[in-house]
Amino acid sequence: MARTPTTYDPFNAVAEPKRRQVLEALGTQELSVNEIVKKLGWKQPMVSKHLGVLKQVGLVSERRVGRQRMYRVIAERLKPIYEWVAPFERYWSESYDRLDEVLQEIQKKEK
């Protein structure tokens, strides 16, 4: 085995920043590929590829209308992510003090 495939689950699909952008561009609307292309300013094949991954994991639905394909977010599929991360929310303030130190450590090492 190598790294978990991007199509393995929503966590992996959404790890790619551009895929998040696609979902954001869609929002609650149903858009054609070209509309997304214009909105994001990317090349069409790139948009189609990312939509392909999102579709495989079920994060978007596809509907054919003439020569267009209309895509829409299936928000429910993001639920597992929300549910996994939500329980940590209550501890944000508690770990706040140590955060600064540790982040500074990390930045030092990156230089």
Added chain:
Amino acid sequence: MARTPTTYDPFNAVAEPKRRQVLEALGTQELSVNEIVKKLGWKQPMVSKHLGVLKQVGLVSERRVGRQRMYRVIAERLKPIYEWVAPFERYWSESYDRLDEVLQEIQKKEK
């Protein structure tokens, strides 16, 4: 470029299921590597490697105590994930009807 590195941000670090398990095992406690090893039943090098990634992205802090290293979740670093996914929550019920269809489609194709 290839795939976004796992150490690029919390999204990528957490995409790996085992890394999520490590964070879950830690919870709000501070644990040594060996305690995590016992809790998860994995081999020690595997735990150390995953902790290494988590540490690089700042999802855990490390504290040396004698020959032990104590790890703790830095929950605040999960905030970006929570904040990205939370806005979609309100649309779960709305897309519910279409979800079943689409998921069945996906499962068909996987066979």
Added chain:
DNA sequence: TTGACATATTCCGATATGGGAATATAATAA
């Protein structure tokens, strides 16, 4: 110093990625 314990690192292989460029497919219009 030597040994034992706790943890990290290195080397390996198989695998999949994302981007770019080019091209294929599909549907409509003329």
Added chain:
DNA sequence: TTATTATATTCCCATATCGGAATATGTCAA
């Protein structure tokens, strides 16, 4: 039919991944 529009797919490459096994590093104790 042919041309055009809309979208998907293929081929290529450089890169990192995860896991396993083995080994290195670091720290304490006798």
